[in-house]
Amino acid sequence: MKRFIVLFLFYVSTIILNAQGNQLVVESKSKFNFNQTVDSLIKIVERNKWKVIIVHDLQASLMKNGKEILPVKIIEICNPEYSFNVLNKDEFRAFSSMMPCRISVYEKSDGKTYVSRINSELMMEFLKDKECKSMINALNDIEKFVDYVSY
Numbered sequence: 001m002k003r004f005i006v007l008f009l010f011y012v013s014t015i016i017l018n019a020q021g022n023q024l025v026v027e028s029k030s031k032f033n034f035n036q037t038v039d040s041l042i043k044i045v046e047r048n049k050w051k052v053i054i055v056h057d058l059q060a061s062l063m064k065n066g067k068e069i070l071p072v073k074i075i076e077i078c079n080p081e082y083s084f085n086v087l088n089k090d091e092f093r094a095f096s097s098m099m100p101c102r103i104s105v106y107e108k109s110d111g112k113t114y115v116s117r118i119n120s121e122l123m124m125e126f127l128k129d130k131e132c133k134s135m136i137n138a139l140n141d142i143e144k145f146v147d148y149v150s151y
Contacts (some may be wrong), residue, residue: 024119024122025116025118025119026117026119027115027116028116029113029114030105030150031150033113034107038073040149041075041105041115041145041146042075045077049079049081050141051077051078051079052075052076053076053078055074055076056073056074056076057073058072070107071105071106072104073106074104074105076100079137082135082138083099083134085134086099087099092135095132095135098118101118101142102117103116103146104116115149117143120142127139
């Protein structure tokens with residue numbers, strides 16, 4: 001019964017979110033080409049005292065398995081201060097499943113480069129009653145990083 005209720009609530013919330021035009025992931029068009037976008041994001045992230053944990057090259061990974069796709073890189077980033085503030089409190093440790101933060105850079109068949117990330121506005125709405133200021137600050141920072149490379 002509990003499982004049914006959880007699935008029902010998830011289904012209803014999905015319908016509501018879609019009806020409002022909200023999406024879990026937000027996409028922006030980059031003003032740079034693919035490599036310039038990745039390089040620019042890494043530079044702006046590091047200039048703002050964030051750390052680049054790793055850059056996953058999904059195109060290269062899939063190529064090793066005989067699959068050919070357009071370029072896709074996932075940049076995993078972390079702000080040690082924000083992370084400490086989140087992970088240092090039991091009530092926020094569940095947010096560790098969303099860490100480190102990720103920014104995706106990819107090329108589409110139109111030849112243009114795009115950047116996607118979790119929908120900060122949607123997440124902030126969820127977090128506003130949780131008093132998790134570090135997560136809200138992280139989401140705001142990520143939006144600034146993406147704005148730097150986007151139209």
